[in-house]
Structure formats: C-alpha cells, structure tokens
Amino acid sequence: xxxxxxxIIPVAGYxxxxxxxxxxxxxxxxxxxxxxxxxxxVSECIKAGIKDIYFVINKTLGAQAQIETYYGENALLTEFLxxxxxxxxxxxxxxxxxxxxxxxxxxxxxxxxxxxxxxALFMAEVAAGKIGLSEGESVAFANGDDFFWDGGKxxxxxxxxxxxxxxxxxIIGVEYPKEQIPNFGMIENGGGxxxxxxxxxxVDKVTSTLINVNRFVLSPELLEEIVSYVERNNFSPLEQEYxxxxxxxxFVKKGNKVRVIKAKSEWLDGGSLEGWFKANRVVLGK
Numbered sequence: 001x002x003x004x005x006x007x008i009i010p011v012a013g014y015x016x017x018x019x020x021x022x023x024x025x026x027x028x029x030x031x032x033x034x035x036x037x038x039x040x041x042v043s044e045c046i047k048a049g050i051k052d053i054y055f056v057i058n059k060t061l062g063a064q065a066q067i068e069t070y071y072g073e074n075a076l077l078t079e080f081l082x083x084x085x086x087x088x089x090x091x092x093x094x095x096x097x098x099x100x101x102x103x104x105x106x107x108x109x110x111x112x113x114x115x116x117x118x119x120a121l122f123m124a125e126v127a128a129g130k131i132g133l134s135e136g137e138s139v140a141f142a143n144g145d146d147f148f149w150d151g152g153k154x155x156x157x158x159x160x161x162x163x164x165x166x167x168x169x170x171i172i173g174v175e176y177p178k179e180q181i182p183n184f185g186m187i188e189n190g191g192g193x194x195x196x197x198x199x200x201x202x203v204d205k206v207t208s209t210l211i212n213v214n215r216f217v218l219s220p221e222l223l224e225e226i227v228s229y230v231e232r233n234n235f236s237p238l239e240q241e242y243x244x245x246x247x248x249x250x251f252v253k254k255g256n257k258v259r260v261i262k263a264k265s266e267w268l269d270g271g272s273l274e275g276w277f278k279a280n281r282v283v284l285g286k
Contacts, residue, residue: 001161001163002138002165003049004048005049006050006051006131006137007141008139009055010056011038011056011067012118014058017273028067029067032270033284039070040147045159047154048157052101053101055123055144057104057107069100070095089173100165103131113242114242114244115214115241119141119226136145139218140161140217141216143271144216147268148268149265149266150264159261159265167220170260171194171260173212173263174213181208181209182202185199186206186210187212188208194252196252197252198248222248229246
C-alpha cells in the first residue's frame, strides 16, 4: 500500500461549461445534496489518510475564494449558533477533521492553462521550500468537479492507493460501454500497466473500455516529467491546454511504468449540467 499524505485538487478554472451560474459561484462549490461538489473528492482523500490537501484556485470572485470560506472558520456564524444552542447545526460547520490541513495555491486562469499546470505550480512551491516533499514521496491528484460514489460507504481513493506500492505511478480507469468510449480518453492497458492513452477514439479504434478521469498517483519521477513538460512548452491560450495526460504518455513511452487500477465505485461528473443533475439524483437516491 502506498503511503500518500498529500493531494493536489485543481479548482482554478472559470467553469465555463456551467455558465451563467459560475459567473457568481465557483464550479467546485455547486451543490450536490447538501455539500459542495468538491467536498466529495476531498472526503475520498481524507478517508485514504491524506492529511494535506492543496487546492489550486483563482481569485476571480473576490479576495477570498469561496472554497477557502467553506473549509475555513466562520466566527460570526459560530457565535450566532452558539447563542441559540444549535448544537446539530454547529456540528455541520466542521467540514473536515482537525488533523486535515488545507492549502491554497493561486493560479492565474488567464495564463498557462490545463491540468498539468496545477502540478507545476505545486512543484514550484516545493522548489521554493514552501511545501515539504520528502525524497521518494508520491502525490495524489484528483479533479475538483467529479467524484466516485458508492453511497458513502468507502473511498475510491483509499481503494486506489491500497493497490499500489510506494514509488509507483498509477491511474484509475473507469469501465464504460464500448459505444461511449469515443466521448472520453481511452486508457490502453496491457497486463495492468498503461501502454497508451487515446483521446476520443472512433468506435472502430476502441481497444479498451477503460476511460481516463484524471485520478492519479504521481511518483517523484512523474512529477518531474510534468514540470519539464510545462517548462519546455509555451502554448498560447488559443493554441492548446497543458494537458497532464501528455507528459504521462511521454513518461510511458520512455519505458516507465504507470499502473492501471480499475475503479470499483460509480464515477459521477458534476462539471456538466447533465452530469450534475445525475450526481444529485444518485447521491440523494432519487
């Protein structure tokens, strides 16, 4: 079992798929049941024993991001509820165990953009001595707008890290019907190892029914590969995004191993309107 204590969760995008709502509400804070979307991925990480969660955020909507408010303290609300002896409601203000720490790395959403950038920003903090990363330590990576769900009984992140060893790089694969694979990135899998990754293949080119949902354990070597990819490219915002899958594919092509772990729980995508409705129905049992 890999010992993972840190997770990167990128939530710095504008959430343009969910406009106009995301003009005023961060996409990661859209509600699923009575909790924000991102909190389901956070809960998975906490159940996996992760103690330090690094959100990569932007400050578009104010001096303090809404996600910072949610995982922070609200002294006035606490005082209001204490004065009314509202113990049950006070308990709901505890959004995470006390030994879990939340950190915030600010990303300019108008600069370099894409899923590789949050990792590069995290590693820049490591290089600057602001984040302590021990030799050989791996880091988990999860999106802030999707999650796995089995009724809240277990944690897919916990299942994930339990199946890999320290120092290994790994990716979660989600089983999907063959006819739907062209809507996703297909993981080519040979003997439990990633051999390739094909974005939106045509149906006649589908060789695997596992899709990529950007849930990884990033080994030290893979972290450096991602940093190198961001540093050596200079994509304009209109050219292409810095996709984390590009350096991961380069890493594999160089002969490095990335374990493929098949997901056990249902994957729910709250980033699209249709996915958000479905996620609410599933979580609420409707």
